[in-house]
């Protein structure tokens with residue numbers, strides 16, 4: 001087994017530079033918004049518990065941006081009556097390899113919804129501890145407060161039922177780590193009338209299916225972003241793992257992963273596998289790239 005070097009420098013928890021202009025090398029799903037508008041929602045961070053995941057108290061308020069009206073929630077009291085007007089939720093699925101800009105897109109979408117007067121909250125998997133548990137953070141250091149939870153089924157209870165009912169928009173980052181993504185999205189959109197914006201990897205380093213693909217049949221829209229191949233600069237659709245670690249879930253950044261085009265995925269995988277075979281015979285620390 002090879003040792004994987006740990007991420008050396010965690011990104012700072014403050015925004016360290018302005019919003020990247022429209023994801024230069026992503027086929028972007030771009031919500032034009034002034035930089036100042038994004039920053040205007042950050043003061044909300046200080047109004048809420050530093051880490052809601054550590055204090056998931058019933059009825060507590062979490063990192064949800066202010067809005068008082070509940071536009072979407074409709075009790076399902078008349079279920080079965082065809083004349084009943086069901087809530088009009090939506091599901092939008094943003095998928096990509098790593099570094100293509102899905103967290104940036106999610107952040108912009110949430111910002112845009114908030115500016116349009118909608119009540120928003122963001123949740124990510126608590127498995128991703130790279131930048132702490134109280135924010136989603138992009139690879140270029142933009143951040144937004146969030147809830148970190150092991151399961152989406154805990155979301156309503158963590159926010160408190162009243163706060164959940166008042167929500168219009170739910171953003172989900174690192175969605176590939178949620179086993180209950182399908183059930184949560186279906187209920188939130190179909191029953192509770194929420195707009196759900198989901199961002200996650202469509203495949204792991206082996207290009208196997210991710211939970212994010214399960215919700216395509218439920219979705220209003222699916223957007224696949226692309227990164228730039230780190231080896232040749234062409235469009236990158238895949239994530240290459242540079243180490244010999246084989247477990248599916250391995251939380252890391254650019255020290256372990258890189259976005260690659262098809263050609264470099266295939267050749268890169270061949271190198272990783274050949275190296276693994278050699279090193280299994282003669283163990284030593286190796287990292288490619």
Ligand SMILES: Nc1ncnc2c1ncn2[C@@H]1O[C@H](COP(=O)(O)OP(=O)(O)O)[C@@H](O)[C@H]1O
Pocket residue numbers: 020023024096097098099100101102103104105137138139140227230254258259
């Ligand atoms: N190899 C890389 N290492 C670090 N950052 C990168 C790399 N390639 C692209 N980026 C930056 O990451 C940004 C996208 O970050 P983010 O939205 O967090 O992506 P994702 O959530 O899809 O992983 C890009 O706009 C670019 O500035």
Ligand SMILES: Cc1cn([C@H]2C[C@H](O)[C@@H](COP(=O)(O)O)O2)c(=O)[nH]c1=O
Pocket residue numbers: 097098099103128201203204205206239248249250251252253257
């Ligand atoms: C390819 C791949 C990725 N992961 C992990 C690595 C990161 O912690 C996240 C993806 O983060 P990002 O916001 O998309 O950059 O997923 C993994 O566990 N297994 C994989 O195969």
Ligand SMILES: [Zn+2]
Pocket residue numbers: 229230231232233234260261262263264
């Ligand atoms: Zn390439």
